[in-house]
Structures are given as C-alpha cells and as structure tokens.
Amino acid sequence: MLTLDGLSKTYKTGDSALSDVSLTVPKGQIMGLIGPSGAGKSTLIRCINRLVEPTAGKVLLGDVDLARLGKAELRRQRRRIGMIFQEYALVERLTVMENVLSGRLGYVPFWRSFLRKYPAADIQRAYQLLDRVGLMDKADNRADALSGGQRQRVGIARALAQNPELLLVDEPTASLDPKTSRQIMRLLTEICAERDLPAIVNIHDVPLAQQFMQRIVGLNAGRVVFDGPPEALTEAALTTIYGEEDWNAMRKGDAEQAEAEADARARMEAIA
Amino acid sequence: MTEIAHYSEVWRHRTPRKRLFMWMGWLALVALFVWCWQLMTENTMWYFVLDAPRQAADIGGRMVPPRWSYLPELMQPLWDTINIATLGTIGGVIMAVPVAFMAARNTTPSQTILRPMALFIIVTSRSINSLIWALLLVAIIGPGLLAGIVAIALRSIGFVGKLLYEAIEETDARQIEAIEATGASGAQVLSYGIVPQIMPAFWGISVFRWDINIRESTILGLVGAGGIGLKLQASLNTLAWSQVTVILLLILATVVLSEWVSARMRQAII
Numbered sequence: 001m002l003t004l005d006g007l008s009k010t011y012k013t014g015d016s017a018l019s020d021v022s023l024t025v026p027k028g029q030i031m032g033l034i035g036p037s038g039a040g041k042s043t044l045i046r047c048i049n050r051l052v053e054p055t056a057g058k059v060l061l062g063d064v065d066l067a068r069l070g071k072a073e074l075r076r077q078r079r080r081i082g083m084i085f086q087e088y089a090l091v092e093r094l095t096v097m098e099n100v101l102s103g104r105l106g107y108v109p110f111w112r113s114f115l116r117k118y119p120a121a122d123i124q125r126a127y128q129l130l131d132r133v134g135l136m137d138k139a140d141n142r143a144d145a146l147s148g149g150q151r152q153r154v155g156i157a158r159a160l161a162q163n164p165e166l167l168l169v170d171e172p173t174a175s176l177d178p179k180t181s182r183q184i185m186r187l188l189t190e191i192c193a194e195r196d197l198p199a200i201v202n203i204h205d206v207p208l209a210q211q212f213m214q215r216i217v218g219l220n221a222g223r224v225v226f227d228g229p230p231e232a233l234t235e236a237a238l239t240t241i242y243g244e245e246d247w248n249a250m251r252k253g254d255a256e257q258a259e260a261e262a263d264a265r266a267r268m269e270a271i272a
Numbered sequence: 273m274t275e276i277a278h279y280s281e282v283w284r285h286r287t288p289r290k291r292l293f294m295w296m297g298w299l300a301l302v303a304l305f306v307w308c309w310q311l312m313t314e315n316t317m318w319y320f321v322l323d324a325p326r327q328a329a330d331i332g333g334r335m336v337p338p339r340w341s342y343l344p345e346l347m348q349p350l351w352d353t354i355n356i357a358t359l360g361t362i363g364g365v366i367m368a369v370p371v372a373f374m375a376a377r378n379t380t381p382s383q384t385i386l387r388p389m390a391l392f393i394i395v396t397s398r399s400i401n402s403l404i405w406a407l408l409l410v411a412i413i414g415p416g417l418l419a420g421i422v423a424i425a426l427r428s429i430g431f432v433g434k435l436l437y438e439a440i441e442e443t444d445a446r447q448i449e450a451i452e453a454t455g456a457s458g459a460q461v462l463s464y465g466i467v468p469q470i471m472p473a474f475w476g477i478s479v480f481r482w483d484i485n486i487r488e489s490t491i492l493g494l495v496g497a498g499g500i501g502l503k504l505q506a507s508l509n510t511l512a513w514s515q516v517t518v519i520l521l522l523i524l525a526t527v528v529l530s531e532w533v534s535a536r537m538r539q540a541i542i
Contacts, residue, residue, distance in 0.1 A: 049453055078455035089450035093468040102464050106455025113460050155450075162454055 001026050002048070002166055002198060007057035007067075009043050009222075017043040018222040021057070025166075028196040030189055032203050032213030032230075036242050040222040041202040045168040048200070049081045050074060061166060079106035082159030084188075086171035088151040090158070092144040096135060099143050099154050100126045103161025122161075129157040133187065149180035156187065160195075167192065167199035173208065181205070185212045206238065334513035342515045346503060346522055352417055353499035354526070356492065357485035360424025365478050368429045372436035378448075379440055379466065390433070397430030402488045406497040420497035424485050432481055439473035440466060475541045483534035490523045 002025040009018040017040045025031050033041045046052035048059050050066060059066040066077055082103070090099045104122045105113055112118060118126075130136050133153035138146060143154060152172060159167060172188065173181035189212050192199050203209045209216055210230040218226030218233075218241035225240050226233070239245070286294070373379045375390035405423035413419050448465035456464065493501020500519060507515040 051449055051453060075455045075457060078453060081453070083450065083453040085446060085450055087446060089446040091447050091451070091464060091468050092444075093471065094464070098464075102451060102456070103454050105451065105457075105460045105464065110457060110459045110463075113456075114463055158450075158454070168453075 001062065002200075003058070003060040004044075004048070005058040005060065007044070007047055007059065008055050009040070009047055009052060010055045016222055018047065018054070021219075021222070021224055023217065023224065023227075025198045025200060027198055028192065030192050030199045030201060030212070030214050032201050032209040032216045033219060034203060034206060034209050034216060034241060035219035037204075039219040041219055042170060043222075044219065045083075045170055045200055045202060048166075048168055049078050049083060075106060079162050080165045082162045082164035082167045084152070084155050084159050084167065084169040084172050086174045088143075088148070088155045088175075090143040090151055090154055093142065095140050095142055096130070096146070096154050097126060097139045100129060100157045100161050103158040106162065126157070126161055129160050132160075132191070133157050148176050149184060152176065152180075152184050153187065156184075156191065160191065164197070167197055169199055169201040171202050171204065173203070173205065181208060182211075188212075206233070331513060334511075335517040337514065338517040338521065339512075339514040340518065342518045343522070346500060346519065349493070349498075349500040349503050350522060350526065352420075353489045353493075353501075354486065356417060356420040356424055356489040356497075356499050357482060357530075360421045360489065361428055361478065361482040361485050363421065363425035364428025364481065365432050367425065368432035368436060371429060371433040372440060373462075375433060375437040376440035378443070378445075379462070390437075394430045394433045394437075397426055397428075398434065399430075400427070402427040403491060403495060406492045407495045410496045415496035415498070417498040420489060420492045420499055423492060423497055424489055427488070428481050428485065431484070432477055435477045436470065436474060439470045439477075443469040472541050476538050479534045479537045479541075483530050486530040487527050490526070 002023075004021055004023045007018055007021040008016070010016045021040075021044060023031075033044065035041050043052055047054040048061075048066065050059075050069075054067050057067065061077065061080060064077060066074070069077060091102065094102070098116065101116075101118050101122060102113075104118060104126075108118060108122070127136070127139070130139055133156055135146075135150060135153055135157070138150065138154075143151060146154065155172075167188075169188065173184055176184060185208060188199065188201070191197070201209075201213065203213075210233060213230055216226065216228065216230050216233055217224055218237065220241050226237050228237075371390045371393050374381065374386045375394060377383070377387070380387040380390070402423050405426050406419060409419040409423050409426075413422070443466055447469065448461060451461050451465035489499055489501075491501045491504075493499045493503065494505050496502070500523065504516065504519045507513075507519060
C-alpha cells in the first residue's frame with residue numbers, strides 16, 4: 001500500500017509543481033492520474049521513487065518513508081518500485097534479455113551485472129516474464145530492432161523483473177497507436193490483477209483511462225481536483241480538471257476503440 | 273484575428289543595427305587582409321621567390337627517379353612508425369576514458385574540483401603539438417620509440433577525452449533514469465545506462481585518432497623519437513633526394529591505407 005501525505009514539490013525556479021497532495025493507493029488498485037500538461041503528473045510519480053526530490057511531505061510504501069531515506073537505503077527501496085516510461089526508456093543498444101535482466105540490477109553485485117553472469121533464478125524469471133509479455137522469441141534481439149509496442153512490453157517485463165510492490169507508469173501509451181495502446185493497457189491491467197499489484201498510471205487519454213482504470217485522480221496545477229471511480233468522471237468533473245471543452249464530441253470520436261477491442265479479444269482467444 | 277487594414281510588404285531578415293555590424297565586420301576583414309599582405313611582402317626576399325621555379329625544378333629533377341632499392345631498408349622504420357601510432361593510441365585512450373568521465377557534466381564526481389582539472393588536462397594535451405611533446409620526451413626519456421609512443425599517447429588524451437566527454441553529455445537521460453529507477457548502484461548505472469550509449473562514439477573516436485596518429489608518427493623521427501621520420505631526416509641531411517621521394521611515397525601509401533581501414537571500421541560500427 002502506498003500513502004502520500006502532504007507531498008509538495010517546488011522547483012528551483014520557484015514553480016510549484018505539486019502542492020499538498022495526499023493519496024492512498026491500496027493493494028491491487030490501478031489508479032489513473034489525469035490532468036493537463038504541466039499539472040504535475042510526471043512530477044508526482046517521480047517524487048515517489050525520488051527521481052525528483054520532493055520538497056515536503058511523506059511517501060509511505062508499506063511503513064517506510066521513502067522521502068527521508070539516505071542514498072544507499074533509497075537504492076534498496078527503489079527495487080520495490082517498478083517504473084514504466086513513456087518512450088520505453090530501454091537501453092537501445094542492449095538486447096531484450098539484457099534489458100529485462102537490468103531490472104535485477106538492484107539485487108546483484110556489480111561484477112555479476114558487468115559480466116552478465118546473473119543467477120539462474122533471475123534468468124529463469126526473465127524468460128518467464130518475456131513469455132508472459134509474448135516476446136519469448138525476441139530475447140536476443142537488440143532493443144532498437146523492436147516495434148513500439150514490443151519495446152513497451154520489454155519495459156513492462158523489466159519493471160516486473162524487480163519483483164515490485166508498486167508500479168509507476170508514466171504515459172505508457174503516448175508514443176503508441178490506438179490499437180497498440182489498448183493492447184498495452186490490457187496487458188498492464190491483467191498483470192496487476194494477477195499479482196495484486198497496485199499501479200499509478202499517468203495518462204492523458206481520458207477514454208483510455210476510463211476504460212482501464214479502477215480509480216481516477218485528476219490533477220490541476222499540482223493539486224488533486226478529482227478523485228473517484230471512472231463513472232464519476234462527468235463533463236463537469238472534466239471541466240474542473242482540464243477547463244472548458246466539448247467533451248461529448250471528443251468521446252464520440254473514439255470509434256476505433258471498439259475495433260481495437262474486438263481485435264484484442266481475438267488475440268487473447270488465440271493465446272488461450 | 274485582429275483587424276488590420278494594411279499588411280506591410282517589407283520584411284527584413286536582420287535589424288538595421290545587425291546589418292551595420294555585419295558591414296563593419298566585413299570591412300574589418302578586408303582591412304586585415306590588406307595589412308597582412310603588406311606585412312608579408314615587406315619581409316619577402318623577392319630574389320629567392322623569383323628563383324623558386326628553377327629551384328623547384330632542380331630538386332624535382334633530383335627526386336626522380338626514386339631510388340626503389342632503398343625500400344627494403346625502410347620496412348623496419350615503417351613498422352616502428354605503425355607501432356608508435358597504435359601503442360600510442362591505446363595508451364592515450366586508456367588515459368582519456370577516466371578523464372572524459374570526470375569532464376562530462378552528467379558523470380563528473382565533483383563539479384568544482386575534478387571537472388576543471390579534467391578540462392585542464394584536455395586543454396593542455398590538445399594545445400601542445402605531438403612534435404613538441406616528442407621534443408620534450410626525447411630530452412626526458414632519451415631518443416627512441418618509447419618517446420614517440422608516449423608523445424602520441426599524451427597528445428591523444430585531449431582529442432579522445434574531449435570528443436568522448438561530449439558523447440557522454442549527449443547520452444539519452446531517459447535510459448539512464450530508467451536504470452536508476454531499478455535501484456542500480458552508481459557503477460551499474462554507468463555500465464548499463466551510459467556505456468552502451470557511448471560505445472559507437474568510443475570506437476569511432478579511437479579509430480579516427482589512430483588514423484591521425486599514423487600521420488603524426490611519421491614525422492616524430494625528425495626530433496629523434498623513432499620511426500620513418502628518422503630516415504627522412506637522414507636523407508634530407510645528406511641531400512639524397514631520390515630517397516626522400518621513396519619515403520614520401522611510402523608515407524602517402526601508409527596514410528591512404530590507414531584512412532581506408534579507419535573509414536571501413538567506422539562504417540562497420542555505425
């Protein structure tokens with residue numbers, strides 16, 4: 001379980017990116033974080049694993065306050081948090097397998113990682129994960145030889161290799177086409193359900209968020225302005241988050257969604 | 273849209289102030305050229321210049337035909353030259369790598385002390401020509417191959433260090449961030465996040481420097497640092513022009529070959 005308590009971030013420039021954010025994400029919950037550009041979504045999830053240092057507040061993962069840790073202890077705690085990135089952030093010149101195994105870096109000594117001599121259990125687990133995300137045959141391909149959707153699957157496998165207690169997902173579909181986006185979102189939600197894994201997902205695509213998230217938090221100018229189930233995300237709620245716009249027209253325009261749905265169902269049946 | 277009755281037909285790329293500065297810049301350049309020309313002609317002995325074509329023809333005449341029988345004698349010094357370049361490059365690269373990591377803003381352990389130190393090493397190495405390094409080293413460790421190798425290595429630190437630290441600074445921060453997020457240690461972030469990204473640059477720079485070093489090491493013999501330059505100096509001193517031709521052609525062939533090898537290797541890497 002993750003609890004944020006009064007989390008604030010003010011950048012050196014004086015810009016306040018987050019002010020007094022308090023949230024609790026229970027085990028197994030997939031929480032979508034929506035809001036306009038610059039609302040602080042990215043800052044929020046980076047404050048949790050401290051890729052960005054919060055200025056005030058607590059980040060409690062279980063009963064450890066991540067905001068107060070020293071360097072070495074922070075590294076150990078980061079292993080508990082898997083992160084998935086917008087543009088995959090794979091190490092492009094390494095193979096798929098090396099990328100997945102890099103999720104184990106926090107667990108192995110330097111010489112093992114340098115010589116690529118990972119423990120047998122780690123390797124077995126990496127293969128298991130690659131199989132789970134459907135990339136078993138790509139293990140020895142270089143990451144930059146894969147398509148966008150495949151790369152994001154590697155990103156997911158890398159995060160899961162950490163054996164995390166929490167997933168931070170930063171715009172996982174921003175660089176993907178609508179169909180691949182839905183496949184990736186489905187994979188993510190399935191995996192979270194399988195492992196009872198909580199996740200915070202930054203997402204700018206509102207229909208996608210409503211379709212896949214169990215709970216939605218809306219940020220505007222660094223403050224939580226909405227917190228509820230996807231059904232409660234009415235036109236009025238969207239206006240408080242984003243400002244005035246014709247929301248119904250936007251939703252209607254999402255026709256390809258149904259098509260992608262059907263396609264994805266067919267794919268799942270083919271696997272089963 | 274705003275209500276504008278009349279849109280201007282005039283648009284200029286530069287402001288009048290900028291145009292004035294540009295004109296003044298060009299004027300200064302022309303003035304400098306005229307001044308330099310005067311300085312140059314003032315100190316020229318025209319008698320020698322007028323004599324130049326005849327002298328050139330004379331030396332040219334002595335240079336041909338090349339004395340090909342001299343070639344076997346050059347093979348050992350040529351091999352020395354290639355060794356100076358290769359070993360010097362390897363030594364230089366080994367020393368340049370830590371300097372580059374200290375000089376790059378995103379990897380330096382200390383912005384205030386180590387980074388300026390590393391930059392100073394790079395500048396020092398770059399500002400002193402190999403020939404001058406060799407002169408110093410011949411005086412310090414005596415004439416021979418070792419002085420040549422060390423001279424090439426010291427000169428290479430700056431070149432390789434500078435290009436490599438720029439490559440390190442241009443790495444994709446997201447890939448590094450992703451490795452940090454796994455809980456990796458500093459050394460692991462370096463070896464997984466940064467090293468794979470700079471590998472192509474590293475090999476490209478090293479091979480390129482080796483190619484330059486082949487050319488530089490051919491003249492090191494002039495100051496006694498071994499290699500084919502020694503033979504060149506000996507032939508020049510004895511006015512054996514037909515031997516000079518053979519040496520120059522051999523150097524040309526070696527440089528062409530090394531450039532070809534370096535181009536092929538860089539192609540293979542990228």
